Amino acid sequence: MLRTLLPLFAFFAALVAALAPVAANPSANLSGVVYSEATNQRISHASVWLCDDGGNRLTESVTTTNGEFAFPGLHAGAYILKITAPGFVALELNVDVNFATEHGISVFLKPAEKSPKEQPPAPSISAHELSMPAAARKLMDSGKKKLYAGANAESALHDFQGAVAKAPGYYEAYYQIGMACLSLQKPTDAEKNLRTSVSLSNQTYPDAVLALAILLLGRHDSADGEPLLRRGLELNPNSWPGYYELGKLELYRMHLEPALDAAKTAESLDPQQPKVYRLLSLIHLRQKNYQAALADLDAYIRLDPDSPEGHTAKQIRADTQRQLESSHP
Numbered sequence: 001m002l003r004t005l006l007p008l009f010a011f012f013a014a015l016v017a018a019l020a021p022v023a024a025n026p027s028a029n030l031s032g033v034v035y036s037e038a039t040n041q042r043i044s045h046a047s048v049w050l051c052d053d054g055g056n057r058l059t060e061s062v063t064t065t066n067g068e069f070a071f072p073g074l075h076a077g078a079y080i081l082k083i084t085a086p087g088f089v090a091l092e093l094n095v096d097v098n099f100a101t102e103h104g105i106s107v108f109l110k111p112a113e114k115s116p117k118e119q120p121p122a123p124s125i126s127a128h129e130l131s132m133p134a135a136a137r138k139l140m141d142s143g144k145k146k147l148y149a150g151a152n153a154e155s156a157l158h159d160f161q162g163a164v165a166k167a168p169g170y171y172e173a174y175y176q177i178g179m180a181c182l183s184l185q186k187p188t189d190a191e192k193n194l195r196t197s198v199s200l201s202n203q204t205y206p207d208a209v210l211a212l213a214i215l216l217l218g219r220h221d222s223a224d225g226e227p228l229l230r231r232g233l234e235l236n237p238n239s240w241p242g243y244y245e246l247g248k249l250e251l252y253r254m255h256l257e258p259a260l261d262a263a264k265t266a267e268s269l270d271p272q273q274p275k276v277y278r279l280l281s282l283i284h285l286r287q288k289n290y291q292a293a294l295a296d297l298d299a300y301i302r303l304d305p306d307s308p309e310g311h312t313a314k315q316i317r318a319d320t321q322r323q324l325e326s327s328h329p
Contacts (some may be wrong), residue, residue: 050081
């Protein structure tokens with residue numbers, strides 16, 4: 001039994017560590033969304049190659065129907081992404097994998113040259129953002145490209161601050177300031193600006209509400225974080241990170257059925273996120289549902305085979321298999 005519990009405790013500790021605002025583990029995830037620069041629409045079936053900093057190809061991810069890609073279990077450091085999609089200009093992007101990339105990056109592809117009749121429509125933005133001054137929106141667009149495509153958080157922060165100087169009610173820009181501060185490992189400044197975004201929007205802007213909730217829960221402030229998390233999920237019921245955080249919260253309270261429901265929802269929203277399967281496996285192990293836990297661990301190992309957590313998952317899988325066999329002689 002002790003042999004079984006030790007790796008489980010290590011695995012559970014890895015889950016707890018995921019709550020910290022700045023991860024100390026050298027393993028990190030890189031995920032993101034590929035967009036059309038012209039329309040802001042997500043691009044499905046784009047080829048995203050992860051390369052080392054010398055340009056040597058390591059592995060490929062093809063974007064989902066929602067334009068999403070993921071590379072789990074990477075060592076923090078410098079990488080190159082090479083992105084191609086039919087009808088778009090190929091892009092090569094330098095990326096520093098760190099805490100900020102856990103939140104996902106945005107990649108913008110330029111459409112290939114078309115005749116005037118084939119030009120795409122203007123980008124679609126919210127009515128609120130459209131009401132902001134054009135100069136502020138221009139700074140916002142510039143900052144997002146620097147933060148998510150150029151990995152230049154310092155310069156992006158300057159643009160976002162310029163945007164709110166021109167438009168003090170621009171709550172979307174305050175949210176981006178918060179994300180830039182997280183990238184710069186300034187959680188106090190991030191919280192301040194996320195709170196401003198949430199306040200200015202009267203808790204109607206889901207990106208800021210969820211980001212602030214996750215930040216607060218990351219320091220175990222469930223009193224303030226949980227109401228915001230649930231509000232964020234009301235605003236955006238398609239947020240897999242939101243349901244993942246809800247599942248963790250319920251698991252810590254040993255509310256296993258609500259935890260399982262939340263984790264399964266997160267899985268259905270994005271089945272390529274390894275940490276969701278880690279959460280599912282912990283819940284199923286608590287329920288002594290070893291068969292389901294094995295399936296969760298298999299899914300986790302498939303997505304994240306080589307990180308320290310991946311090796312721990314393999315140990316837990318072997319112990320869980322033995323536990324299952326001993327319970328059914």
